[in-house]
Every structure is written in C-alpha cells, then in structure tokens.
Amino acid sequence: MANVSIVLVSHSSKVTEGIRDIITQMVPAVSIGVAGGTEEGEIGTNIDKIKQAIEEVQGEKGVLLFYDIGSAKMNAELAVEMNEYKNVHVVEAPILEGAFVAAVEAGMGKSLEEVQAAAEKNYRD
Amino acid sequence: MELNVANTVKWMTLANEKIQENKTYLTELDQAIGDGDHGINMARGFQEVEAKITATDYDNVSDLLKDVSMTLLSKVGGAAGPLYGTAFLKLSMAVKGSETLDFPKFKSGLAEALAGIKQRGKAEKGEKTLVDVWEPLVDYLNGQNSFNAAGFESVAKEAMEATKDLEAKKGRAAYLRERSIGHLDPGSVSSFYIFSSLAEVLKEGD
Ligand SMILES: Nc1ncnc2c1ncn2[C@@H]1O[C@H](COP(=O)(O)OP(=O)(O)OP(=O)(O)O)[C@@H](O)[C@H]1O
Ligand SMILES: [Mg+2]
Numbered sequence: 001m002a003n004v005s006i007v008l009v010s011h012s013s014k015v016t017e018g019i020r021d022i023i024t025q026m027v028p029a030v031s032i033g034v035a036g037g038t039e040e041g042e043i044g045t046n047i048d049k050i051k052q053a054i055e056e057v058q059g060e061k062g063v064l065l066f067y068d069i070g071s072a073k074m075n076a077e078l079a080v081e082m083n084e085y086k087n088v089h090v091v092e093a094p095i096l097e098g099a100f101v102a103a104v105e106a107g108m109g110k111s112l113e114e115v116q117a118a119a120e121k122n123y124r125d
Numbered sequence: 126m127e128l129n130v131a132n133t134v135k136w137m138t139l140a141n142e143k144i145q146e147n148k149t150y151l152t153e154l155d156q157a158i159g160d161g162d163h164g165i166n167m168a169r170g171f172q173e174v175e176a177k178i179t180a181t182d183y184d185n186v187s188d189l190l191k192d193v194s195m196t197l198l199s200k201v202g203g204a205a206g207p208l209y210g211t212a213f214l215k216l217s218m219a220v221k222g223s224e225t226l227d228f229p230k231f232k233s234g235l236a237e238a239l240a241g242i243k244q245r246g247k248a249e250k251g252e253k254t255l256v257d258v259w260e261p262l263v264d265y266l267n268g269q270n271s272f273n274a275a276g277f278e279s280v281a282k283e284a285m286e287a288t289k290d291l292e293a294k295k296g297r298a299a300y301l302r303e304r305s306i307g308h309l310d311p312g313s314v315s316s317f318y319i320f321s322s323l324a325e326v327l328k329e330g331d
Contacts, residue, residue, distance in 0.1 A: 044162065044202035047210075070297060074207035074245055078198065 001059025004106040004115045006099055007033040009050055009067040009076045011043045019096050027107040031057040032099075045072045050079040054088055062087030062112035064102055064119065066095040091116055093123040126272035128226040130183045132326050137178055137193060139322035141171040144315060154311040158298035162203055163311040170201035170209070185224045190217035204296055205312055208242050208255065215241035232266045239263045252294035253305060255312035258284045262320060274328035278321050285309065285317040 006023075008016040013036030020032045033053030038044035054063055065080070065088065067073045076090045089112065091098055102119040110118070128136075144151070144167045152164030174196045183189040190213050198210030219234035220226050226234065239259045243249065250260045261284040262277065269276070286309070293305035296312070 038202040039200075042162075042202065043160070044166070045206075046202060047198050047207070071202075071204040071207055074204060078207050078211070078245070 001031050001057060002061070003030050003059070003109060004061045004102070004112050005031040005033065005057035005059055005063045006102055006106065007035060007050065007053045007057060007063055007065045008095060008099060009045060009053075009065060009072045010036045010095060011045060011068055011070075011072060013037040013041065015068065015095070019099055022096070023100055023103045026100075027103040030103045030106045031059070032103070033057040033063075045075045047075045047079050047082075050075055051083060054079065054083075054085065058085075058088070061106075062089070064088075064099075064106075064112065064116055065090045066093065066099045066102070066119075068095050087112055089116055091119050093119045098123065126226075126228050126231065126327050128186055128231060128327075129224070130186055130189055133186050133189050134178055136323050136326045137171070138175055139326060140319045141175040143318040143322055144168055144171045147314075147318065151311055151315055154309055154314055157308045158293065158301055158305045159311060160203075160297055163205060163315065166201045166203040166205050167315050170197045170206065173200045185222075186226055187217050187221045187223065190214075190220070193217075204246070205255075205315065207245055208312070211241040211245045212238040212259070228270075228272050231272070232263075232269075235259075235266060236263050246295055248295045251291060253288050253291040253298060253310045253313075254293075254295050255310070255316045257288050257291065257310065258313045258316040258320070272327055274324040278324035281317050281320040281324075285313045288313045 008019055010016045016034035016036030033056045035049040035053040038046050065076045067076045080088050098119040102115050105115040105118045148164040148168040152161055155161045155163035174193050177192055177196050194210050194213035198206055215237040216234045219237040220230050243256055248254045248256045250256055261280055265280045288310035292303055293299045298305040
C-alpha cells in the first residue's frame with residue numbers, strides 16, 4: 001500500500017464489487033476496500049463494515065472514501081470521526097467516476113490531497 | 126422528573142414495543158416516499174437495543190445511553206442509524222458523569238442531541254425529517270420549568286402530524302419533490318414513538 005488507498009461505501013455489495021472490478025482492470029496497484037450493504041447483506045450501509053474496510057487498506061499515504069446516497073455519507077463521516085483516523089477523507093464526487101479518477105491518480109504515486117483534489121474537480125459544490 | 130437507569134431501560138423497552146407493533150406501518154410510510162425499510166431498520170435496531178441494555182448492569186444513565194447509541198449505529202442500516210445513533214451519543218455525552226437526569230439536564234441533553242442530528246444530516250426544520258419532531262420538542266421544553274408528560278406528548282404528536290403537509294428536502298423522499306407532500310415522514314413517526322414512550326414512562330413515575 002505504497003499508494004493512496006480507496007474505500008467504496010455503497011448500499012449494495014454488487015455496486016462496490018463492480019466498481020472495484022472496473023478500477024482494478026486498469027489500475028492494479030491501488031488497494032480498494034469495499035463496504036457494500038448491511039451486515040445481513042441487505043440494501044443499506046453499516047459503520048462497522050466501513051471501519052473494517054478502512055483498516056484493511058490503510059497505508060502511510062492515507063485513504064479516500066467514496067459514497068453513494070443518503071446514509072452512506074453519514075456513516076462514512078461517522079466512521080472517520082469516531083475512530084479519529086488521520087489521513088482518511090470522505091470525498092465529494094460520484095462514487096464510480098470519482099473513485100476511478102482517484103485510483104488512476106493514486107496509481108501515479110500522488111499524495112492524498114492531490115488525489116482528492118483530482119477526484120473532486122468538477123464536482124465539489 | 127428524574128431519568129435513572131431503571132426508567133431509561135423502561136423507556137427503551139416501551140419504545141421497542143411500539144416500534145415492533147408498528148413495524149409494518151413504518152415500512153408502509155417509507156414505501157410511499159422512500160425505500161420501504163424504515164420499519165425493518167428500526168425494529169432490528171431497537172430489538173438489539175433492548176437485548177443489550179437488559180443484559181447489562183449500568184451505574185449511570187450516560188453509559189446506558191451510550192450503548193443505545195452504539196447499538197443503533199451498528200444495527201439500523203439506514204439513515205435512521207447514524208441519525209438516532211448520533212442523537213443518543215450526544216445525549217449521553219451531555220449527561221456524562223451524572224447518575225440520573227433531572228429536568229434541566231434532560232432539556233440541555235435533548236438540545237445537544239438535536240444539534241447532532243442536524244449536523245449529521247445537514248438538515249434544518251421544515252425539510253420533512255425527524256428534525257421536525259425533535260426541534261419543536263426542544264423549543265417546547267425551553268419554555269418549561271418541569272416535565273409535563275401530557276404536554277410533551279401532544280407537542281410530539283402535532284409535530285409528527287405536521288410533517289404530512291411538508292415537501293421533503295432531505296433524505297430519499299427529497300428525490301420525489303412535491304410528490305412527497307401528503308405523506309407523513311417515517312422518521313418523524315418513529316421519533317414520536319420514542320418520545321411518547323418517554324412520556325408514558327415518566328407519567329407513571331410521578
Ligand atoms: N439528511 C437527513 N437529515 C435528517 N433526517 C433524515 C435525513 N435523511 C433521512 N432522514 C430521516 O430518516 C428517515 C428514513 O430512515 P430510513 O432508516 O428509512 O433511512 P433510508 O432513507 O432508507 O436510508 P438510506 O439513506 O440508507 O437509504 C426519514 O423519514 C427522515 O426522517
Ligand atoms: Mg428507508
């Protein structure tokens with residue numbers, strides 16, 4: 001995990017798996033953690049899964065979190081705040097396009113801030 | 126009023142009972158303007174809350190409320206999880222160190238909880254979310270010197286009913302824009318169950 005890592009937070013594990021497949025095909029050198037669906041595998045989000053995904057891919061360059069709708073963002077932010085992670089940021093960008101752009105940038109060895117800025121470009125309100 | 130460990134356990138147990146009884150109703154409300162999981166989410170979360178707190182011994186209300194929060198955060202699965210989880214966490218933090226809660230402490234704790242919900246959901250009053258029940262209650266308590274169970278419950282009920290005419294600006298229902306008008310907000314209804322349970326428990330203890 002020499003590069004910035006990514007965590008995908010979605011209401012569905014199919015979404016997180018699918019996005020990971022799309023990204024790793026082009027960028028194999030970036031670790032991608034997934035937190036899709038609830039504990040029971042239903043549609044929803046789960047803060048414990050998010051925490052686990054972050055810890056699985058955390059390296060010295062940090063982690064960027066991408067989320068889909070509603071509770072995904074709230075749980076992503078809560079997971080970061082409650083565990084007081086450093087170098088773990090929630091990114092304001094569409095989950096697929098944002099994570100894809102971020103992975104490409106991360107794969108080039110860019111810093112957390114650089115990767116986040118690239119992903120948020122065009123999207124931040 | 127006094128909220129102690131025993132009647133806080135009662136409060137949560139009664140809230141769980143009401144939520145289980147109305148699980149289908151809450152889900153129907155959420156089907157109309159959301160994804161139809163609010164009853165399931167709340168029933169799962171509060172079932173776990175009751176299991177957790179009835180199996181644990183507590184020295185003080187703050188620790189109990191913290192467990193309520195952590196359980197809801199982990200188990201609910203939808204927006205209600207981080208929102209109620211944050212609310213009970215703020216309430217627990219606001220009363221840290223006190224074995225029981227008197228009215229002034231409860232009042233300020235509830236205000237902190239409301240602030241937490243608003244910050245977490247980036248929501249304001251009038252956006253057809255549970256804030257539309259919590260905020261009128263906090264405002265009502267601010268004008269009171271002691272806890273009046275009947276008054277508290279009726280403010281909660283009116284506030285819950287008033288969400289029907291609102292257009293949703295936050296949460297899943299917001300995607301429906303004006304189509305959300307004419308339906309109660311599911312989270313406001315579940316908040317009503319939580320607060321009416323509190324009123325019932327405190328009324329008994331008079
Ligand atoms: N941003 C928000 N701020 C405040 N309250 C909200 C917000 N979003 C949703 N809610 C409240 O949560 C209730 C819905 O809870 P529920 O558990 O069904 O979540 P959900 O919307 O299905 O979650 P998800 O975002 O995972 O789809 C709404 O009725 C509303 O009261
Ligand atoms: Mg729902």
